[in-house]
Amino acid sequence: MATVTSIVVNRETGWDAVFVHGNIDAQAEELLKGVEAQVTRHQVRFDFSEAGRINSMGIALLLRCFKNIKEIRQAEITVSGLNTMNTMLFKMTGVFLLAKPAE
Amino acid sequence: MHAHSLLSTKETLVRKSTTVLAVFADAADEKVWEQELADIPNIIRLRGGESLSHTLSTLRRLGLEPGLVLISTRVYPHGDHNPLPVLRRHFPAIKLILFSAADAPPLSLSPLKHNAIKHLVVEPAGERTGSAAGSPLMLAVFNLLTDRQWQMADYLRPGTPVREFDIHSSDQKEALIDALTEMVEGDGPELELLRQKGALLADELLENAIYGAPRREGGAKMFRKGEQRRLLPAEHIGFRAGFDGTTLAMEVSDSWGSLPPDAVIEHLASNQDGSGPAEEAGGRGLFIIWRFLDQLHVTIAPGRQTVVGGHVRLHGDDDPSALKGFHIITRQPECAAPHNA
Numbered sequence: 292m293a294t295v296t297s298i299v300v301n302r303e304t305g306w307d308a309v310f311v312h313g314n315i316d317a318q319a320e321e322l323l324k325g326v327e328a329q330v331t332r333h334q335v336r337f338d339f340s341e342a343g344r345i346n347s348m349g350i351a352l353l354l355r356c357f358k359n360i361k362e363i364r365q366a367e368i369t370v371s372g373l374n375t376m377n378t379m380l381f382k383m384t385g386v387f388l389l390a391k392p393a394e
Numbered sequence: 395m396h397a398h399s400l401l402s403t404k405e406t407l408v409r410k411s412t413t414v415l416a417v418f419a420d421a422a423d424e425k426v427w428e429q430e431l432a433d434i435p436n437i438i439r440l441r442g443g444e445s446l447s448h449t450l451s452t453l454r455r456l457g458l459e460p461g462l463v464l465i466s467t468r469v470y471p472h473g474d475h476n477p478l479p480v481l482r483r484h485f486p487a488i489k490l491i492l493f494s495a496a497d498a499p500p501l502s503l504s505p506l507k508h509n510a511i512k513h514l515v516v517e518p519a520g521e522r523t524g525s526a527a528g529s530p531l532m533l534a535v536f537n538l539l540t541d542r543q544w545q546m547a548d549y550l551r552p553g554t555p556v557r558e559f560d561i562h563s564s565d566q567k568e569a570l571i572d573a574l575t576e577m578v579e580g581d582g583p584e585l586e587l588l589r590q591k592g593a594l595l596a597d598e599l600l601e602n603a604i605y606g607a608p609r610r611e612g613g614a615k616m617f618r619k620g621e622q623r624r625l626l627p628a629e630h631i632g633f634r635a636g637f638d639g640t641t642l643a644m645e646v647s648d649s650w651g652s653l654p655p656d657a658v659i660e661h662l663a664s665n666q667d668g669s670g671p672a673e674e675a676g677g678r679g680l681f682i683i684w685r686f687l688d689q690l691h692v693t694i695a696p697g698r699q700t701v702v703g704g705h706v707r708l709h710g711d712d713d714p715s716a717l718k719g720f721h722i723i724t725r726q727p728e729c730a731a732p733h734n735a
Contacts, residue, residue, distance in 0.1 A: 316597070317620025344571075344590070346597045347679040348619050375583075375712070376590040383685050383714035384678055385668065 298322045306334035307366075312341045315349030323352045327359040333366045336393065340372025350384045357389040369393045411435070412461035412539050415453075417442050417477055419468035426495065427466070430517065434535055442469035442477050450484040460485060462538055464531075467494035471505040478509050489538050491515055493531050494717060501717050503663035511659070513538070516719040518688070518711075530689055530719065544691050544721060546634060546643045549705040556636040556643075563624045564604050570633055571596045574644065577637045588708050591686050592642050596633070598679045599646040599702055603631045606679070607650040607700060634703075645691070645703020653700045655724045658692050662720070690720040699725075 296313035307330050315323075345353070360366050371393035373381065381387050414437045418424040424439055431437055438458070440449055442465075453460070463481055470476055470492065481488060491513040494501060506514065515531045537544055547556060557577070559570055574596050575589040601619060608616040608629070617623050625631060628649075635644035658680065665681035680702075684690045687704035688711075694700050 317618075320620070344593050344597060346594060346601065347677070347682050348601070350678060350682075374590070375587055376594065379712060379714045380594070380682070384682070 296322060298326060300326060300329040302331060303336075305332065306336050307332045309335060309337045310341065311337060311339050314343040315345040315353065317348045317352075319349060320352055323356040326356050327363055330360055330364045330366055333364070335360055335364075335366045335368045337368065337370045337390065338372045339370060339374075339377060342372070342377065345377055345380060347384075350380065350386065353386060354384075354389065357386070361389060367391075413438060413458050414462045414464065414535065414539070415440060415460045416464040416466075417446070417469050417481075418466050419473055423466050423468045427493075430529060430531060431464070433532065442466075442473050443475050446475070446477050447480045447484075450480060454484055460488060462489045462491065462535065464491050464493055464535070467492055467498055467501055471501065472499065476505075476509075489513075491531070491534050491538065493517065494719075495519060496711055496716060498717070500715060503659060503666050507659045507663040510656075512655075512722040514719045514721075516689070516717050518707075534721065543725075544693070544723070546636065546645050546703060546705075549641055549643045549689075550636050551638040551641075554636045554638040556634055559633045561600070561604070561625065561631040561633060564622055567597070567600050567604070570600065574635050577635060578642060584708055587712070588642060588706065591706055592635075592644070595683060595686055595706065596635070596644060596646075598683050599644065600631075600633065602679055602683075602702065603646045603648040603700075607648040607652050609650065609652040613652075640708045641705050642707075643703070643705040645701055647699060647701040649699055651695050651698040651700050653692070653694055653702075655692075655694050655696075655722055658722050659720070684718055684720060685714060687718060690718065691723075692721070693723045693725060695725040 296315065296319045298312070298319070299310045301308045301310070309326060357368055360368060368390040369392070370381070370390045373392070378392075414434050416427070416431055416437055417440050418427070419442055424441075438453070438460075440446060463485075465477060470478060478490075481490070490511060492506065492511050493515045494517070496516050497519050513534060515534050517529060517531050533548055536542065547554070550556070557573070559566075559573070561570070571593050574592050578585060578589045578592060604623065605617045605619045606615065608626070610616055630647075630649040632647045633644070635642070637643075661680050662684050665678055683702065683704075687706050690702075690704045692700070692702050
């Protein structure tokens, strides 16, 4: 799994798609801070299928990012592509309270 | 502790001839743990409830001073009568181990925080019918009765090599995580999940030691998470790990000893009940470590050394809400390795 983090926001029909690549930790702070400003729709779909390890700092940054998107952009967030490990991590840290898993 | 050491374990406990009290909720609870505790000599089995105080008074009159009390979580915190006040009134310096089956009802850590519980052993369901000497509970009993220090190798098969690394710079973190995951050889989803758990655990343990442990006088952190740093001239961080084919054990030591022992369970409890620092940078690290390990060990020599680690099994419980055990041990500074600074 790539350890160089990148976050790409694409405008799709009806939603914004956010593709997360690599590990999410303190190094991802500036990238995640910039996501909210790129959101234009009321539906935001985060794709974690290319994401690697997410540590506690990464969880804190994701929670802040999701909270900003919900509060400032009034958008609903869904997440997809989570591996077993990151699904467990999201459950135990309350991330799913802010972002629902895609069906 | 390995099964082959059963004989020496029993002999040691017999020689110690220390009385151990075990407090159960009822006969059914006692029956569940019958085999588990069979190898503990001088064990007195009691039922929690209103008659406990009278029983303890009788024991004191008989001159029986227990060295250790084991309390089933079905008595505390789940039961109607908290036995801790009466136990501590009769035996103020008593050592306590709370024990639970992994499949027992969920348990809130808040009462444990308020009652200063330092040892919670969660026994995997499969091991309750196995060798008692190999169980986490028996190991905890042995270690507390004999004042033996927990060792990472206790959870690994005999002869399993333990790799040790000295950390000099934050730049080593990813290489160490790679080295750890390479130790877990093999294919398949369970091994891959174990590698991912190991990688996250190593990440959190190392970040805590590199960025969380160094403190100024007054307690302020010296370094920001994610920044590149070299260790201070006399600072030491060590990383140790071993994998025996089914169990991955690891620990990280730092030479600060800056983690207040009471803050450990406070941190775990506040994150468990959702009152923890949701967005605070890195505020959930120790909680995540506890949740992914089967048994968390924190040994603190204040101002001298902190060692955090534990083990995780290949076929462990993957339920994120499953109860996990912990041992929080405070050592006298003279027992610890010399401090760097």
